[in-house]
Amino acid sequence: MVDILHRVGIKAPLDRVYKALATREGVAGWWTTDTQGESKVGGMLKTLFSVDGKVLGGFDLKVLELTPGKRVLWQVVEGPPEWVGTRIGFEVKQEGDYSIVLFKHQGWKEPVEFMHHCSTKWAVYLMSLKSLVETGTGQPSPDDVVIGDFH
């Protein structure tokens, strides 16, 4: 088992960071504008990612946990085979002037090349989250930062 781990500090109140992770509108502001569904425990979020108007693919996520000011946890139920069954968690906490996000994408079976790509791309999306909360503007798909041939 290998995990993708990240940490960013966001200069904003904890409840605003939590809201950006725990609501459909929030997720659409930093990950992908095409985020559908309901962000409630037991509900599903459906995301799609596009380039030049063409859908590349997406993920269906079951919402496992929403603990205000603490944690958001999703399970991947549809998507690329490497992702299905994995869990994506965001733990939030206050440290001085910063709201800290500890990110874990756990349950990868093998450290395949696609996992290396997703690790880098998650960092880029977490910087988009930081930008959204601090400035009001994120960089979600389809206007996300391209990091290579895997997009």
Place this chain on the structure above:
Amino acid sequence: MVDILHRVGIKAPLDRVYKALATREGVAGWWTTDTQGESKVGGMLKTLFSVDGKVLGGFDLKVLELTPGKRVLWQVVEGPPEWVGTRIGFEVKQEGDYSIVLFKHQGWKEPVEFMHHCSTKWAVYLMSLKSLVETGTGQPSPDDVVIGDFH
């Protein structure tokens, strides 16, 4: 054992990407401008990172491998205790229009919070490497992107 893994694709010839990883001048262009020492097998690279003219710390790296067009491998011999003994590897290869960098920072004993931070920060530095090789301008320390209270 937990690893930090990343992958970026750079639109540039492989030898330019390799040079940015295998030479002191290259590393100074995307990681930290304060990179001293000699990038030769068995030699040492000494890096320092600063904020507002104040040195935060740095890493002494023994160069274990320099295989042109293939791989650069360092071992950390001085630095934060979590880093000492770990290995940082860059594997490069051509895929279509892209030169691919597969990055591995291996040998972390525990998935501590500092490791989460370093994972995100490595992604930011690899985007700086991509920018350096593609445009001629990277974003090395001390002008690197701040990602939170750990800098």
